[in-house]
Amino acid sequence: MHIGWSAFAGVFGVSLGITLLTVVLFSLGVATWPGGTGGERTRRAGRPIGTAVAVLCFCACLAVAAYGIALIVGA
Numbered sequence: 001m002h003i004g005w006s007a008f009a010g011v012f013g014v015s016l017g018i019t020l021l022t023v024v025l026f027s028l029g030v031a032t033w034p035g036g037t038g039g040e041r042t043r044r045a046g047r048p049i050g051t052a053v054a055v056l057c058f059c060a061c062l063a064v065a066a067y068g069i070a071l072i073v074g075a
Helices: 005-032 048-073
Strands: none
Touching (some): 005 048
8 A cells, every 4th residue: 555645745734724724814803803802891883894804704714614515525
């Protein structure tokens, strides 16, 4: 039995990179979501850019997850 180590390393590298990218995007989305910080109950009205960035980050995470599921299911 022969194992293609270069292909294995390539798959590992891409998987690790996509995982890190998804975690960073999700963390950025949570950080930019306009909510209270530090336990404060303040309302941050007028932060549409933060909301837009957060929604884009969450949509990117959803797209990555949907693409992974599509690859697994084969649809």
